[in-house]
Amino acid sequence: MSPPVPALTPEQKQELATIAQRIVAPGKGILAADESTGSIAKRLSSVGVENTEENRRWYRQLLFTADSRVDPCIGGVILFHETLYQKADDGRPFPQVIRSKGALVGIKVDKGVVPLAGTNGETTTQGLDGLMERCAQYKKDGADFAKWRCVLKITAHTPTRLAVMENANVLARYASICQQNGIVPIVEPEILPDGDHDLKHCQYVTEKVLAAVYKALSDHHVYLEGTLLKPNMVTPGHACTKKYSPEEIAMATVTALRRTVPPAVPGQCHLVPVVAPSPWSCPRGGPILMVVSPWRPHLHGYILVVSPSSWSCPHPHGHVLMVSP
Numbered sequence: 236m237s238p239p240v241p242a243l244t245p246e247q248k249q250e251l252a253t254i255a256q257r258i259v260a261p262g263k264g265i266l267a268a269d270e271s272t273g274s275i276a277k278r279l280s281s282v283g284v285e286n287t288e289e290n291r292r293w294y295r296q297l298l299f300t301a302d303s304r305v306d307p308c309i310g311g312v313i314l315f316h317e318t319l320y321q322k323a324d325d326g327r328p329f330p331q332v333i334r335s336k337g338a339l340v341g342i343k344v345d346k347g348v349v350p351l352a353g354t355n356g357e358t359t360t361q362g363l364d365g366l367m368e369r370c371a372q373y374k375k376d377g378a379d380f381a382k383w384r385c386v387l388k389i390t391a392h393t394p395t396r397l398a399v400m401e402n403a404n405v406l407a408r409y410a411s412i413c414q415q416n417g418i419v420p421i422v423e424p425e426i427l428p429d430g431d432h433d434l435k436h437c438q439y440v441t442e443k444v445l446a447a448v449y450k451a452l453s454d455h456h457v458y459l460e461g462t463l464l465k466p467n468m469v470t471p472g473h474a475c476t477k478k479y480s481p482e483e484i485a486m487a488t489v490t491a492l493r494r495t496v497p498p499a500v501p502g503q504c505h506l507v508p509v510v511a512p513s514p515w516s517c518p519r520g521g522p523i524l525m526v527v528s529p530w531r532p533h534l535h536g537y538i539l540v541v542s543p544s545s546w547s548c549p550h551p552h553g554h555v556l557m558v559s560p
Contacts (some may be wrong), residue, residue, distance in 0.1 A: 242456040243414060251461025252501070254379045254419045257339060258463065259502030263310030268295055269343040269382065271315060292321045299323070299332050306336045313341040313382055313421075319373070330377035341380040341421070342373050344409070348386050357398040360385045360405055363412075370416040380419040382465070383409045388427045389440055389472065399447050407451035414461055421504060423465040424448050430472035434479050438469045438487045445495035459499040466492065466503060 243251070258265065270278070275294070276286040284290050295318050312333045319342055323332050330340045346362035360383065370381070385402035387394040402424060410420035424444050426437065445466065452459065469487040471479055492503065 239456050242411065243458055243461075247414070247417065248458050248461060250417055251414055251419055251458060254339060255461055255463055255501045258310040258380060258419070260310055262308060264308055265341070265504055266298065266309050266312045266338075268298055268318060269313040269315045269341075272317065288317070291317070295321065295329065296323050296332075299329060299336075303336075306338075309336065309338045311339040311341050311380060313343060313380075314378075315343055319376060319378065328377070334377070339379045340377050341382060342378040342418075343383075344369060344373070344381045344413075345383040348384075351398055351401060354395055354398055355390075355392060357388070357393055357395060358386055359398070359401050363405065363408055366409065366412045367416070370413055370418055374416050374418055378418060380421060380463070381409075381413050382421040382423060384423040384425055384465075386425050386427060387440075387444060389430050389432045389437060394426075394440065394444070399444055400451075403444070403447040403451040404455075406448055407455040407457060410452060410457045410462055411455045414458055419461055419463060420457075421463045421465050422448065422452070424467075425465075426467045428467070428470050428473055431474040431476070432472040433475055433477055434469065434471045434483060434487050437471060438491050441467065441469050441491045442495050445491065449495065449497060459497055460501060462500060464496060464500055464503045466496075466505070468505060 257263075272286070272291070275291055279286050279290060279294070284294075295314075299312065300323065314329065318329055319340070320328070322328050327335075333340050344362060344366060345360045347360065348358040349361050351357045351359045362383070373381070383406060385406055387398055387402060406422050406424060410422055413420040426441055426444060428437075432440075449459075452462070468484065469491050470484055471477065496503070
């Protein structure tokens with residue numbers, strides 16, 4: 236096998252690695268403010284607010300201009316396309332507001348899931364067409380990292396090999412395009428918690444999916460030190476009749492990640508589902524977006540595992556701010 240043509244220069248690699256390390260620095264988390272126009276409508280309507288562009292701008296401004304005591308805890312803010320080009324009341328673009336608080340700007344770049352033909356309801360994610368041009372523009376407009384979500388589900392016959400390989404290659408192609416434009420890709424292969432599968436089954440599927448994703452990233456010459464992973468927690472399906480403790484879920488999650496995620500990956504971003512009382516429980520049962528820097532002592536809060544090769548978990552952020560009273 237002949238050696239690959241270098242996809243990135245040493246300078247590009249250094250920039251990507253620096254961005255990734257800043258996002259997952261100790262004590263940092265990611266604020267997720269990338270809801271689509273349709274998704275944020277549900278949040279606004281729940282408090283009797285009309286879903287207009289101005290109300291969305293005002294809501295995001297409220298998050299981005301929060302008390303300065305929050306600033307040391309935010310490593311990055313993920314934006315929706317509309318939000319990237321909105322401004323605060325003082326005329327500053329939101330990316331400038333975010334950077335002035337010491338955080339990096341991220342952008343959601345996928346265009347949603349679509350049916351995968353020839354499967355029983357499985358999906359892939361669209362948005363690769365024109366992504367090179369969009370990423371180049373987003374970089375000019377202040378974005379340093381991006382997010383792309385692929386979705387798989389567990390049933391008696393899914394995920395199929397076709398769905399796993401298709402989504403792994405889509406994530407790899409997205410990651411490669413981002414890196415060519417100086418943007419750190421957050422790779423998100425999400426396995427939905429729907430269904431009646433048990434914890435062991437979810438762990439098995441999670442390991443197979445992550446293994447396929449990192450094989451695809453290697454095939455596409457993606458620079459792992461300039462990426463982040465956003466995996467699902469390993470949990471039983473919502474309809475599973477067997478109950479598991481937070482410690483069992485934590486151990487299954489950590490085991491799956493240790494078996495599949497290369498140590499070169501600088502960090503992992505978890506949306507932690509609130510399935511049991513914990514110090515990180517959100518009001519109204521909402522999820523929390525947190526950052527985990529790998530290969531350090533242990534996880535706190537919801538993840539209660541202590542082992543020689545586990546992770547440390549800085550402060551949780553993100554949706555907790557969006558569901559709090």
